[in-house]
Amino acid sequence: MNTLFPIAGVGLGPGDPDLITVKGLNMLNIADVIYYPASCVDDTGIASFSLPILQKLNVGHKSIPMHLPMNAKDRDKYYLEAYSIIRQSYEKGLKVVVVSEGDILFYSTFGYLLRLAKQDKIPFYLIPGIPAFVLGASVMGDMLAEGSTPFSVVALPKSFSEIDKRLDSGENVVVMKPKALKGWFEYLSSSKRPFFYAEYLGTPKEYTTVDCNDLYARDIPYFAVVIFTACS
Numbered sequence: 001m002n003t004l005f006p007i008a009g010v011g012l013g014p015g016d017p018d019l020i021t022v023k024g025l026n027m028l029n030i031a032d033v034i035y036y037p038a039s040c041v042d043d044t045g046i047a048s049f050s051l052p053i054l055q056k057l058n059v060g061h062k063s064i065p066m067h068l069p070m071n072a073k074d075r076d077k078y079y080l081e082a083y084s085i086i087r088q089s090y091e092k093g094l095k096v097v098v099v100s101e102g103d104i105l106f107y108s109t110f111g112y113l114l115r116l117a118k119q120d121k122i123p124f125y126l127i128p129g130i131p132a133f134v135l136g137a138s139v140m141g142d143m144l145a146e147g148s149t150p151f152s153v154v155a156l157p158k159s160f161s162e163i164d165k166r167l168d169s170g171e172n173v174v175v176m177k178p179k180a181l182k183g184w185f186e187y188l189s190s191s192k193r194p195f196f197y198a199e200y201l202g203t204p205k206e207y208t209t210v211d212c213n214d215l216y217a218r219d220i221p222y223f224a225v226v227i228f229t230a231c232s
């Protein structure tokens with residue numbers, strides 16, 4: 001089995017191609033093949049957050065989609081299929097890179113593939129990327145955390161009370177994938193907590209607001225984040 005070129009995992013960052021690390025870009029440029037996650041791959045086209053980034057970095061020509069539907073009940077099957085293809089490329093001696101938006105190990109698709117590579121004792125090399133909420137803090141223009149203030153990230157929250165509990169204890173809170181909860185307008189209106197809402201950060205579709213009225217009839221997408229901070 002090839003031991004010269006470990007499978008590389010590269011975090012692409014939150015959406016702006018310029019926010020990839022220099023090391024990550026160098027890895028993409030030397031790769032023979034780049035695998036990226038896609039929620040849909042069919043005759044109508046490819047739906048992927050990662051593909052536009054790869055295209056703007058001029059490596060789209062050697063990039064291949066991994067079909068990984070977001071809400072599929074049999075996700076393990078899709079991961080196994082993707083991993084099987086990745087492993088075949090690796091065993092051919094190719095320089096293989098697997099990318100994911102944001103950071104490679106922070107709520108990332110790559111984490112599932114990494115477990116499979118570890119099971120097969122395939123060497124790997126990981127290059128981190130900037131998570132969306134870190135860019136969100138920069139766009140917000142305020143500290144995400146400072147001093148001894150506790151900080152937590154809640155992904156796919158099950159209830160608003162879960163968020164309230166953390167905020168009431170004095171934590172700064174980032175909510176990722178807020179789409180999991182319905183009723184954000186009502187919650188923010190009644191709680192009157194200062195917040196920063198952002199979606200599709202670093203892309204042409206970027207949208208931000210600090211006014212709960214803007215969320216009254218807004219369809220919150222998968223790539224959204226809500227930041228609550230007491231640092232203001």
